[in-house]
Amino acid sequence: MKNISFWERNWLTDYDYVVIGGGIVGSFTALKIASENKNARVALIERGILPLGASTKNAGFACFGSISEIEKNRKEMSDDNLLSLLELRIRGLEKLRNDLGDKNISYSNCNGYELFFDNNGLEKRIYEINELLNPLMDKNCFSLCNKDIKRFDFAKEIVVGLAINKHEGSINPGKMIFSLKQKLGSLGVDCYFSTEVESFEETSSKIFLKLKSRNQSIDIKTNKLAICTNAFAKNWFEMEDISPGRGIILLTNEIPDLKIDGCFHYNQGYYYFRNIKRRLLIGGGREIDIHNESTLSFGSNKIIRQKLIEHIKTFILPDINFKIESEWSGIMGFGINKLPLIKRVSENIVLGVRLGGMGISIGSIVGEKTADLIIN
Ligand SMILES: Cc1cc2nc3c(=O)[nH]c(=O)nc-3n(C[C@H](O)[C@H](O)[C@H](O)COP(=O)(O)OP(=O)(O)OC[C@H]3O[C@@H](n4cnc5c(N)ncnc54)[C@H](O)[C@@H]3O)c2cc1C
Incomplete structure (x- = not known):
């Protein structure tokens, strides 16, 4: 010493x-x-x-x-x-x-939502998950809310289903x-x-x-x-x-007419976005480059970054100009x-x-x- x-x-x-x-x-x-x-x-x-x-x-x-x-x-x-x-x-x-x-x-208590790109059997899927959750939650934890696709201004030809979790x-x-x-x-x-x-x-x-x-x-x-x-x-x-998994997040500039309000997920939880007041935060996408993202090192990933931006442009904010103002990463532990x-x-x-x-x-x-x- x-x-x-x-x-x-x-x-x-x-x-x-x-x-x-x-x-x-x-x-x-x-x-x-x-x-x-x-x-x-x-x-x-x-x-x-x-x-x-x-x-x-x-x-x-x-x-x-x-x-x-x-x-x-x-x-x-x-x-x-x-x-x-x-x-x-x-x-x-x-x-x-x-x-x-x-x-x-x-x-x-902003609600959670999931975006679906295919409407097949969605009601049945929601019913089955509600049944599974029955011992833990009230009967209708998840429900369909397709009318909100328009409210949030998603590209409606791509986002064809939306489910809400009020908890x-x-x-x-x-x-x-x-x-x-x-x-x-x-x-x-x-x-x-x-x-x-x-x-x-x-x-x-x-x-x-x-x-x-x-x-x-x-x-x-x-x-x-x-x-x-x-x-x-x-x-x-x-x-x-224990295996490491890096997660990347992008945050946009303030978007005056942002309609997104709440927490959103899609593709088995691999992608997620939310608003922070008038900014859009988006993250995820590890699964497209899982090998490089299984790391203990902080940093970015060009392929994932590009994919997240593409998603914002094509169906999350299809008609809105935005720029990415900040980005960061964090390290998770999986098994x-x-x-x-x-x-x-x-x-x-x-x-x-x-x-x-x-x-x-x-x-x-x-x-x-x-x-x-x-x-x-
Ligand atoms: C991009 C991203 C998005 C996420 N989004 C969500 C979300 O929305 N909701 C959710 O529920 N979860 C989310 N998670 C997961 C969640 O953040 C983590 O599961 C959780 O924070 C893990 O907490 P922890 O305390 O176990 O680990 P950590 O927060 O990683 O804390 C471990 C700490 O140990 C310290 N440390 C390590 N080695 C040493 C050492 N030798 N000496 C001293 N200190 C050391 C590190 O610096 C670190 O601060 C996300 C994770 C990431 C990366």
Whole structure:
């Protein structure tokens, strides 16, 4: 340990609990630990100045799955497992809203919609998904709303069907993390930003972590460790079923006569768009270049970018001039198993990762479960 004073060694580097990752999961994990252990010394360590994963890079959909996405999932897992996943998303969103408050996350009950390019059997498909969701939701969670195709000004020769989910909404993910940080501060959690955990080593008495921040490198120790680094956990746990997936987002200029209002999905949830006041945010399209998008590196993808712009021009805003004013990417964590990975890796180390594409909806509960596992 370089240039560490007596005071620092005895007062600033010894913790009861350390949480790695300042995204939604790490923040909810630290929150639960600190609120249940008032006298414990808790630290949360994040390598970015701002979280550098997905929690502040996402689209802000407070959603639990569109019709074609749930149909796709139904082919990949049993109905029981699928219902468990959907329930996790629904309860997770409730918890997020209850714990932080709608105002503090700018929750808007704006409805979710799915665009269809083929009307065949649509009513039957909607009926079947409503039946599947019966144990969790009211009878008509999804319904057809083709009349709104005109209201939103979609190209009506391409968009021939529209379904609405009245239980979907949107949030502001920046405000969500801001509000979590405030709560962590009020509970006395030490939040270290711009600090990367380079490695950790468990001994019989303590877990030692090597931290790096700019030119400074220090070691700290803790009794218990929660790793909430989502896709980046693969760096330490190669054998686990975790694969990275990059998501790209484009945001237009302000469009004075924008008619889009709400959260929209299409093509099995692979594409999505929403309005942010008068701007259009669009993202997705990973599936057309899945090999290059299975990466832990932030960046853009020309083919996907072009495809998203083509979709805006051809059927989302067919008669409107726009320009892309900003764009960014985030990194998600997927697995063959669609459920999150919450597991004990040793007596005092737990993992809360693999949030998939809807981590905002499940993040609060994954954090809570990760904390429960480490506390008990
Ligand atoms: C483009 C995009 C759009 C999305 N849209 C939505 C949406 O609309 N709705 C929805 O529900 N979900 C959406 N998601 C998914 C959702 O954002 C994620 O599932 C969720 O944010 C994952 O949260 P997390 O806390 O597990 O991971 P992260 O947010 O990735 O947090 C992990 C943190 O760990 C930190 N870290 C990693 N390694 C280290 C280290 N060694 N030392 C210190 N810190 C480290 C990272 O910097 C990162 O901040 C989207 C994702 C993307 C990328």
